Amino acid sequence: MDVTTTFRVKQASLKSSPLWTHLIAGGVAGAISRTCTAPADRIKIYLQVQTKKTSFMESVRHLIRDGGVLSMWRGNGINVLKITPESAIKFAVYDESKRFLRGDESRSLTMGERFVCGALAGNVSQTFLYPMDVLKTRLALVKTGQYSGVIHMIKHMFEQEGIRSFYRGYNAFAVGIMLYCGIDLAVYETAKHAYLGYKEAENTLKPLVILSCCTLSSTIGQLSTYPLALLSSRLQAKTVFRDEVPSKNFIDKNMVLLLWRIRQKEGITAWYRGLLPNFMKSVPCVCITYIVYEYMISLLGYSMI
Numbered sequence: 001m002d003v004t005t006t007f008r009v010k011q012a013s014l015k016s017s018p019l020w021t022h023l024i025a026g027g028v029a030g031a032i033s034r035t036c037t038a039p040a041d042r043i044k045i046y047l048q049v050q051t052k053k054t055s056f057m058e059s060v061r062h063l064i065r066d067g068g069v070l071s072m073w074r075g076n077g078i079n080v081l082k083i084t085p086e087s088a089i090k091f092a093v094y095d096e097s098k099r100f101l102r103g104d105e106s107r108s109l110t111m112g113e114r115f116v117c118g119a120l121a122g123n124v125s126q127t128f129l130y131p132m133d134v135l136k137t138r139l140a141l142v143k144t145g146q147y148s149g150v151i152h153m154i155k156h157m158f159e160q161e162g163i164r165s166f167y168r169g170y171n172a173f174a175v176g177i178m179l180y181c182g183i184d185l186a187v188y189e190t191a192k193h194a195y196l197g198y199k200e201a202e203n204t205l206k207p208l209v210i211l212s213c214c215t216l217s218s219t220i221g222q223l224s225t226y227p228l229a230l231l232s233s234r235l236q237a238k239t240v241f242r243d244e245v246p247s248k249n250f251i252d253k254n255m256v257l258l259l260w261r262i263r264q265k266e267g268i269t270a271w272y273r274g275l276l277p278n279f280m281k282s283v284p285c286v287c288i289t290y291i292v293y294e295y296m297i298s299l300l301g302y303s304m305i
Helices: 019-036 038-048 056-067 069-073 076-102 111-127 130-141 150-161 163-167 170-198 207-236 248-253 255-266 268-272 275-299
Strands: none
Touching (some): 019 076, 019 275, 038 056, 038 069, 038 076, 056 275, 076 111, 076 275, 130 150, 170 207
């Protein structure tokens, strides 16, 4: 995509784009962004579940030594299958929520209203697709050859752990994703509209503007919610690192106490273990997602308002 490409923003129109535009735009954007950042995602997950301090480069060498360079994309297929409906649902719910709050008024929403819409969109989009996130995490952590394929791993999880294993860590994840999506979408749109208000003569967004807005929104969202994301990853990986996490009853029921236990055992810096590769993955991922999404929506004749 040429850096001079611009995306039309129809501020005068409050016409919501239909569901099929979200499916296409969100699916394409999600698939491209997640595939580009899959290696950083796998490193982040690996670092999150470690209870001993491990450097970034040590983790990279271990993962490549275990399965080769292509193993850095392990679990990306499930991730791509998950992100397509997830993006469609998230943007559709976000758009419908904004329209509901506006009612018949042609007005801009407040940042708080955008946060509520984003939090709702994040929660709805993740609830039904959470098992795929668990599978992605497990695939990113298993040793090469441990399972013959995804079906084998699913059968093993079901037989050994039951149906609840596919929703392990959901509470921490749900709280984290609601806060993250609320912050990310609210800050992004607020910054975008603030720019357009400052540049009153412009009705288009250049990629650099989108890049700046989503970098700001993603950074604030990640710093605010990362401990919950780390906790969720540890709970999802429980049976992979059985000797490194507390008992079943403890980890399933109390997020606050578990975070406190991690702090006592490993120090408060453990809450942000894997933050560097997370930023290496999340910020580019969000930026690619929004740029491709805005571009696709513009091609289809609509805008994210």
